Amino acid sequence: MSSALTIQGIHHITIICSNAQRTIDFYTQVLGLRFIKKTVNFDDPGSYHLYFGNEVGQPGSVITFFEWPGASKGHPGIGGTHHFALIVEDYNGLLQWKRRLVDLGLSVEGPLDRHYFKSIYFNDPDGTILEIATRGPGWTIDEAPDAIGTEFREPPPEMIVNNRDEARIQAETWPEPVPEITRSMALSQGMHHITAIGSDIQRTQAFFG
Structure with missing residues (x-):
């Protein structure tokens, strides 16, 4: 395949929000992302288009929002996105995020061991599911590169729902309050992954593979 045709990764994800200022406050003040651009939706000029990312808005770090206050509440379905995940460098950073978010009044699930990474889950003000996932141990833990x-x-088996030690998971957190985002918590490295919903796993693999 020509290098010009090679997909190099995720550029950004675009989500719907109902209130621009509330979204700005959450993603900058709670998650510490940089607000990099406010413009209009080029295909719907009556609505705002918000951009968040790392310090320079590097592709792969960018999350954008259309403000559509009149839109109906979303729910997971075929052809849609279930959630997206941002990268944190290590497990200590992940536990610090759990403590910070819980102390701010958010409901947090995890940390869950996904074998290839560990992660927590929570919702933004409009109900979008977010995940923060550790960089490692990585996809090559059980296969050669x-x-x-x-x-x-x-x-x-111990990582599957109904087999997990839910009491231990719920209790596991950072021992001290985390009023400020530390260097080890930085989400500026961008997107870890996006999880979507398909109806035919073989067809999906053939399309993306």
């Missing part, structure tokens, strides 16, 4: 994705991998 040149063979990832070539075989079906069953997750460890």
